[in-house]
Amino acid sequence: MKKGLYFIVILFVAFSCREGDLVDTEYNPTPYIVEGTEYLGPFPVPPDNQLTHEGIKLGQHLFYDPILSANNSMSCASCHLPEKAFTDGNAVSVGIDGIAGIRSAMSLVNAAYFTKGLFWDGRSDNLEEQALLPVEDEIELHHNWGDVIEEFKEHPTYPQMFREAFGIEDKEEIRKELAAKALAQFQRIIISGNSKFDRVNNGIGAFNEEQFVGLETFFDVNPLIADGECGHCHNDPLFTTNQYFDNGIQDAKTLTEYTDIGLANVTNRNLDYGKMRAPTLRNIELTAPYMHDGRFQTLEEVVEHYSKGGHATPNRDPLIRELGFSEEQKTGLVAFMKALTDTSYLDNPYVRNPFK
Amino acid sequence: MSKLLFILLTSVLFFSSCNNAKTGDLNIVFQANYGDEVLEFGKTYNQLDGTAFTILRSDFFMSDVRMIKDDGTEEFLSDLEQIDFDSSTGGIKVSFEDVDAANYESIQFSIGLLPDVNATQPSDYDAASSLANAGYYWSAWDSYIFTKTEGRVDDGTGSITTGWIFHTGKDELLTDVIINVDRSVKGDELNEFRIVMDHKGLFEENGEAVELGINHDPSNIGKLASFIDRIADSFTAVSK
Numbered sequence: 001m002k003k004g005l006y007f008i009v010i011l012f013v014a015f016s017c018r019e020g021d022l023v024d025t026e027y028n029p030t031p032y033i034v035e036g037t038e039y040l041g042p043f044p045v046p047p048d049n050q051l052t053h054e055g056i057k058l059g060q061h062l063f064y065d066p067i068l069s070a071n072n073s074m075s076c077a078s079c080h081l082p083e084k085a086f087t088d089g090n091a092v093s094v095g096i097d098g099i100a101g102i103r104s105a106m107s108l109v110n111a112a113y114f115t116k117g118l119f120w121d122g123r124s125d126n127l128e129e130q131a132l133l134p135v136e137d138e139i140e141l142h143h144n145w146g147d148v149i150e151e152f153k154e155h156p157t158y159p160q161m162f163r164e165a166f167g168i169e170d171k172e173e174i175r176k177e178l179a180a181k182a183l184a185q186f187q188r189i190i191i192s193g194n195s196k197f198d199r200v201n202n203g204i205g206a207f208n209e210e211q212f213v214g215l216e217t218f219f220d221v222n223p224l225i226a227d228g229e230c231g232h233c234h235n236d237p238l239f240t241t242n243q244y245f246d247n248g249i250q251d252a253k254t255l256t257e258y259t260d261i262g263l264a265n266v267t268n269r270n271l272d273y274g275k276m277r278a279p280t281l282r283n284i285e286l287t288a289p290y291m292h293d294g295r296f297q298t299l300e301e302v303v304e305h306y307s308k309g310g311h312a313t314p315n316r317d318p319l320i321r322e323l324g325f326s327e328e329q330k331t332g333l334v335a336f337m338k339a340l341t342d343t344s345y346l347d348n349p350y351v352r353n354p355f356k
Numbered sequence: 357m358s359k360l361l362f363i364l365l366t367s368v369l370f371f372s373s374c375n376n377a378k379t380g381d382l383n384i385v386f387q388a389n390y391g392d393e394v395l396e397f398g399k400t401y402n403q404l405d406g407t408a409f410t411i412l413r414s415d416f417f418m419s420d421v422r423m424i425k426d427d428g429t430e431e432f433l434s435d436l437e438q439i440d441f442d443s444s445t446g447g448i449k450v451s452f453e454d455v456d457a458a459n460y461e462s463i464q465f466s467i468g469l470l471p472d473v474n475a476t477q478p479s480d481y482d483a484a485s486s487l488a489n490a491g492y493y494w495s496a497w498d499s500y501i502f503t504k505t506e507g508r509v510d511d512g513t514g515s516i517t518t519g520w521i522f523h524t525g526k527d528e529l530l531t532d533v534i535i536n537v538d539r540s541v542k543g544d545e546l547n548e549f550r551i552v553m554d555h556k557g558l559f560e561e562n563g564e565a566v567e568l569g570i571n572h573d574p575s576n577i578g579k580l581a582s583f584i585d586r587i588a589d590s591f592t593a594v595s596k
Contacts, residue, residue, distance in 0.1 A: 041480060041481065235493060236490070238490060242489075316517070317519065318508060318520055
């Protein structure tokens with residue numbers, strides 16, 4: 001008799017296990033409609049990671065939660081601060097152990113459109129793949145996914161949130177790939193397409209004199225003043241073409257003198273030494289210091305660099321040369337770049353820090 | 357039993373009648389040359405006047421790609437392709453399926469974008485499209501950039517550090533190309549036509565060296581027009 005009871009208990013446990021401990025939570029994801037992309041156009045979304053409110057909400061929490069770091073001290077948002085257009089204001093980022101990396105944190109605004117490789121050197125293909133990396137990066141979050149997953153399972157709300165986002169039936173099904181998908185969804189909704197530039201393009205308002213000179217220089221519109229050539233690499237609507245260039249900032253006379261070889265890390269080609277992905281200039285006003293190593297403190301310094309043409313490195317792009325801007329053009333370029341600021345994404349409750 | 361035989365027979369008949377439609381697959385391989393050699397990006401070449409220069413980029417859009425059969429009829433291949441020589445010395449392959457088996461006298465296309473396509477913008481396209489690439493759109497022209505040819509030149513200092521570029525675009529520069537092939541596409545086979553684009557001629561005009569500078573200004577359209585004409589003249593079909 002007693003044996004029989006045992007058997008029933010075991011059967012019961014086995015059954016409830018098979019049922020999954022999360023099935024009581026409803027799985028009914030709601031598609032998320034992205035707004036503000038009229039001028040930017042559509043962006044690609046992987047078929048197996050469509051945007052849903054539940055997925056984005058999970059990604060948002062993971063992004064701002066220090067649970068992803070070894071000592072619970074840092075989150076993605078420690079280096080990607082929303083108020084700085086998701087950069088950190090440092091020349092190069094410093095991770096949980098106080099060790100500095102070699103590169104500057106990149107803006108995540110409009111990351112959904114960065115389709116030709118992520119990172120300065122393009123070494124990651126897409127946001128799903130990228131999101132797996134910071135957790136185990138030794139100079140970033142320096143944790144390991146095995147432990148993070150265990151912490152998720154013990155967490156009061158994450159198991160339900162994974163269920164709501166991805167339909168898992170049991171917390172044992174929580175995987176790092178699902179966390180990465182959620183982080184990718186969150187990053188895809190950080191959209192900026194409503195700057196002064198966009199409004200003027202839509203017939204609302206007008207550029208002031210300075211901004212107009214800047215625009216003419218930026219897009220080589222006026223044959224009477226020096227071309228800026230900026231638009232070739234930082235073309236609208238994204239203000240990047242997602243391509244890789246050597247813009248002559250490194251003082252390298254030969255290939256071996258590049259301190260950061262950039263794209264060549266990935267391709268191993270001599271012609272790619274020193275090439276970095278041209279970053280978006282949207283919200284550039286908020287993301288100082290500038291360049292992959294944060295070498296320039298101000299936009300004025302950046303413009304000065306382009307005016308002089310930088311160093312004659314082996315792979316310097318043909319467009320980078322002594323352009324000789326007038327003072328008016330220099331102030332104009334800075335004013336024009338400041339007309340690309342738009343932080344309206346912060347009005348989206350899914351983008352802001354949910355723990356505040 | 358007889359039923360089975362019937363099915364077998366009809367299916368054999370069916371499949372062989374399919375063969376009668378006679379189409380084959382075709383790869384057109386574009387190969388970048390400099391004179392008789394395969395073009396090497398970054399290698400030093402010399403202009404007619406001895407000026408040393410390098411080539412670092414060469415690409416073009418081709419629209420309305422079609423072939424003309426011996427009997428004068430046309431076989432349409434594609435609305436739009438972008439040939440970006442990048443670093444691949446083996447050539448850029450464009451593949452077409454179900455091309456009529458026939459002898460073809462020429463391949464024809466236009467370098468650039470047809471006006472209705474050129475009236476669109478990168479944000480009208482999904483990121484996977486070659487037309488979504490903002491690096492090939494120039495708002496100051498209201499046009500896509502049809503061709504990009506870039507490199508570096510010795511500006512007299514003895515080192516090849518100064519950049520040169522030719523970017524062409526705008527509707528009026530759309531340029532027709534006719535390449536004589538006289539080759540046949542055989543049915544049920546993977547056929548290959550090879551086209552060489554010889555870059556050497558791009559840098560010579562009327563027996564003189566073309567001045568290498570920054571050329572992407574539509575107010576300078578004459579210079580760009582002769583450049584794209586030379587691109588149009590640079591193609592020849594070769595046997596493998």
